[in-house]
Amino acid sequence: QQPVQSPQAVILREGEDAVINCSSSKALYSVHWYRQKHGEAPVFLMILLKGGEQKGHEKISASFNEKKQQSSLYLTASQLSYSGTYFCGTVTASGGYNKLIFGAGTRLAVHP
Amino acid sequence: KAGVTQTPRYLIKTRGQQVTLSCSPISGHRSVSWYQQTPGQGLQFLFEYFSETQRNKGNFPGRFSGRQFSNSRSEMNVSTLELGDSALYLCASSLITPDDNEQFFGPGTRLTVL
Numbered sequence: 001q002q003p004v005q006s007p008q009a010v011i012l013r014e015g016e017d018a019v020i021n022c023s024s025s026k027a028l029y030s031v032h033w034y035r036q037k038h039g040e041a042p043v044f045l046m047i048l049l050k051g052g053e054q055k056g057h058e059k060i061s062a063s064f065n066e067k068k069q070q071s072s073l074y075l076t077a078s079q080l081s082y083s084g085t086y087f088c089g090t091v092t093a094s095g096g097y098n099k100l101i102f103g104a105g106t107r108l109a110v111h112p
Numbered sequence: 113k114a115g116v117t118q119t120p121r122y123l124i125k126t127r128g129q130q131v132t133l134s135c136s137p138i139s140g141h142r143s144v145s146w147y148q149q150t151p152g153q154g155l156q157f158l159f160e161y162f163s164e165t166q167r168n169k170g171n172f173p174g175r176f177s178g179r180q181f182s183n184s185r186s187e188m189n190v191s192t193l194e195l196g197d198s199a200l201y202l203c204a205s206s207l208i209t210p211d212d213n214e215q216f217f218g219p220g221t222r223l224t225v226l
Contacts (some may be wrong), residue, residue: 030116030212041116041202041217042155049212056171087155091211096166097160098211104154 003090005103011109012078013086020073020106022088031064032089083110116205116218124224130191133221137184137205144186149200198225
């Protein structure tokens with residue numbers, strides 16, 4: 001059950017803000033955010049855990065609404081280096097071991 | 113410390129052949145996950161191994177298999193290759209489970225099936 005990300009793509013000017021959303025049809029244990037630059041491997045940004053704990057990036061913030069099974073990634077005062085594809089991954093509690101499943105990604109382009 | 117390494121980086125095969133990809137996790141990491149990445153599909157989960165045991169499997173046909181060795185190195189195998197198997201295959205390692213821990217991705221193996 002792949003989480004749904006929106007929007008699919010965003011174009012920004014340097015300094016503008018953006019919000020990327022991630023939603024799931026199932027109750028979430030945690031939400032993970034990664035960024036992948038063109039031709040590179042995905043890189044960890046942060047994890048948001050059920051209960052409010054957050055681990056990760058200092059300059060990028062995110063929220064996790066457990067009741068709505070949604071997370072949002074907030075990119076403020078964007079920089080050129082923010083360009084890339086952002087993936088959210090969700091862990092839903094299941095009968096066996098928890099599984100981390102990623103969404104299709106949101107492409108972000110920041111222009112001067 | 114050294115990052116996740118994957119070999120080979122590029123592969124070209126023909127339909128019907130089989131292929132084995134290798135992943136060496138960061139030293140001390142016990143969990144290795146494999147993903148298939150194609151344009152527009154994001155990161156499709158293949159399987160996750162922890163201490164030589166497959167803990168999770170994605171929705172891929174049985175042609176896709178994997179294993180993990182006692183030193184945490186992992187291999188994945190695809191038999192009877194199809195054109196649709198062309199993709200970037202990424203492996204990622206984490207200290208323990210990826211549920212609530214950072215994953216470190218390797219550079220990937222780009223597989224082209226002709």
